[in-house]
Amino acid sequence: MTRRRLRTVLLLAMLAAATCAGAAQRALLVGVSELVNQPASLWLQAPRNDVMLMREALLKQGFAATDITVVADGVSGAALPEAQRIHEALGRLLEQSQSGDFVLLYFSGHGTRWRDASKRYQEPDGLAENFLARDVRGAVGGSGALPGGLRDVDFDGWVQAFLARNVFVWSVFDTCSAASMTRGRAPASAEVVVGPPDDEVRFRGIRADLLAQGAAGASAAAPTAPAAPAVPRARYVAFFASESHQVTPELRLPRKGRDAQPQGLLTWAVAEALQRRPATWRELFDGVLALYPPVISELEARFPQRELPSPVAEGNLDAPLFANGPQPLGTRPVWRAQRSGASLAIQAGQLDGLVPRQEMRVLASLEDGTRRSAAAVLAQLDPAGAQLPVPAALRDVPGSALWSVTPLAEPAAFALRVRADKPLPAGLSFDYPASIRLARAGEDGSEADLRWTDLGPAGHRLELLSPALGTGTGQVAADPAALRERLQGFARLKWLGELNRLAGGARLDGFEAALETWRADRMLRSEPLARSATPGPLLAGERRVLRVRNTGGTSLDMVIVGIDPEGGLRPVYPDASGASNRFERGTRELPAAKHFELPWLAGPGARLFVLATPAAPHSAPRLFGAGVDPALADLRVRGQLGAPKERQVFAAMIFF
CATH class of the missing domain: 2.60.40 (Immunoglobulin-like)
Structure with missing residues (x-):
């Protein structure tokens, strides 16, 4: 990284920190180990451990103990995680939250999928994801809310309520069927306990039609989330332990560790990855992904017939960690890399906007959070992958380091070429690899993609010169804002055409x-x-x-x-x-x-x-x-x- 770019990144981080000066960081940690209306064979062991591990990790990140609420069974002093109490805790947290705050909404326990006729929208499978509270009961029939289940639409409503108050929300769901838990094929298996007693593996998924109805006269379903206006989710990140159709395990972690205890795999990986002091949510999620393969490989050997989880992340992953600022610390993609000797491999190629001999920045993150970087040039490139040498300055980096690669600039080959007699307008914004470049003076107009003419008070005329952008004599943008929007759209449109060609x-x-x-x-x-x-x-x-x-x-x-x-x-x-x-x-x-x-x-x-x-x-x-x-x-x-x-x-x- 050049000194100028380093100063820019540091400045953005300082601005993000300044934005959150005086703002609160709060967390609600929910862990459900016991399902009191269900057979004990369906209960879990790790959620009570998960919430305490997350609490410890947050304290190390600077959270105040008084700002961390735990709702879990088996935890001294914590409220029991029944559906009504979980909603009440969410409501109290919402009342406390003010513009500029940060909240973590964390849930560990069983997930299931259930057909819910009351859903406001339709998913590919037509099912609703449910987090099972301690008092969950089965229901007769295949539609309607699941008593004691917190629906995906309810979680989505709570997230929206926090976002409407200008609060940054990080949601973590260490459950089965997790990836649609805030969106809402084969249901999760009822088999939850496998392995010897000293090394049990429990899967966090129950088929909803196998849940017992529970005692008569149980309390009514918990209230739904409060209504809130829809706002863009620029202050939102979520980590899910599994895709919608998958189950996720809890097992003793770290593997073969002297102090290993039952933990959810995602929770353990998040706590471990936080120790590397990631700067962004993307870095944190990449650290989580790096910890999965050894554990998953072991479980694949033990349970070859079971599809094991692949975590999912969504939201503003380039935003600074535990802050409220929506602006990303970087606008170029960051790809995880795998080192093999003197080479680094990434699963990104021409379809991702890379070009031969492109200059890249290589970053090595050490276990103690130290970061080292250097430049390198792509050595091999195909549509789906690329390789580059480990820079000489980083060859002594230990094997425990995590590697990532990012382009130093947008490639000129995919840039929208604009013929104009003045500089490009300020404030242009793109997703890599889209960009804009002025056509060189004297260049034949047919080689440019479009011509921009400033008409003064009459606006700005854009004449399309490339058939790939469309046909017609041209368009007029009324003001600079409209001009920027049109140029950005054409730049992205050119890349989409290139992407279609490359495919x-x-x-x-x-x-x-x-x-x-x-x-x-x-x-x-x-x-x-x-x-x-x-x-x-x-x-x-x-x-x-x-x-x-x-x-x-x-x-x-x-x-x-x-x-x-x-x-x-x-x-x-x-x-x-x-x-x-x-x-x-x-x-x-x-x-x-x-x-x-x-x-x-x-x-x-x-x-x-x-x-x-x-x-x-x-x-x-x-x-x-x-x-x-x-x-x-x-x-x-x-x-x-x-x-x-x-x-x-x-x-x-x-x-x-």
Whole structure:
């Protein structure tokens, strides 16, 4: 890192700290070990240990003991984690919270999936995720709220209530079926205890239809979350122990440690990763991911028939740790790297915006939190991966270090080339690798992508010179703000076109995408998406709907981006709520499917881009530079370790 860049990073960190001066850091830690209305064989051992481990980790991070509330069974002085009491604790925490504060909402225990007819929105599986409180009971039938279960929609409502008060929220769910716990195939297994008594492994998942109804006359369901206005989730991060269809274990950790005790795997990994003093949520999550492989490999050998968890993160991962500031410490992607001798390998390549011989910054994070960095140049590059040498200045770094790599600059090859007689406007914002460069003086206009002319009081004219950006004589932006928005949109549109080209004609087994035409509640026709196509015009009363379907047996990293007729980018999947782009696993017997309404997809100039690839286990979601909401830095998450080198991919760009 250059001295100028180092000063910039330090300045941003200081500004973030100043923003939070005088603000409070609070936490609610919920652990449910005992389900008093259920057989003891379904109880867990670790949640009471988890909340105390998290409490200890937070105290080391500077949290005051009086600002950490524990609601857990088996913990001296703590309230019992019944559904009503959990909601009451959330309500008290919300009342205490003020603008600029930071809160952690942490939950450890059983999760399940349950069909809930009262949900406000539909997920691919049509199910609701539930965190099981101590007093959970079964219910007759397959719809409605699960008594004693805290629904995903309720968690989502609580998160929204804190965000509406300008509070930064970090949510952690060390449960099964976790990845949809704030969004809300085969349900979690009822088998929860396996292994010898001195090394039990318990899986945190129960099929909801196997829950006993419990004693008659039990208390009514807990209240729902308070209503709150929707705000952008720039002050939000969440860590989930597993994808929606997976179970997560608790076992003695650290493995073979003298003081090992039952812990949730995610909780233990978070506490361990915090000791490296990460600067951002991304660094913390990467540290968590680095601790999973040895444990998962051991469990795979013991339980070869069970799908083991891959943690998921979403939100503003580039924001500073335990602060309230929404601005990221960096706007370029950071990829975890794996060292092998004198080489570093990353699972990011041409599809992520890398180019041959690109200069990168290599960062080594040591166990004590010390960081060392140096520059290096990509040595090998393919569509899905790259390699580069370990810089000479870092060759003595010990094997316990965690490695990461980030580009030093956006590649000129993908930049939007603007022909103009004046400097570019200030305040432009992009997701890597999109950028803008002025065409050189004297360069032929046909080699630029567009021409910008300042019309003075009449606005700014943009003339499209590249057919890839569209057709027409040009557009007029009324003011500098509109000009910036149009230029940013065209820069991202150029990268989407490049991404579609780089993906080539590859196909993804088990993935289907179709553009449907509907009138009211009747589907008139369905056309499978091709790599490049132009559907016919809509008639009066018709609308377009995108349907995607995953039957390939693996989760997917998927991005869907729209461009309206005015050139504005529209986030489709993930949407603007800050959710992860991990699309859940489906099979031929139990497909994962979802419909997306596209009301703006009409008229000349509108476009739709779809890209999907198999998700790598134990990786962060991968968005391939297709983020479209500058308020949400999570749209800069990129690929991580574990993906196969030869990677299937589906890509399609639809023109209207």
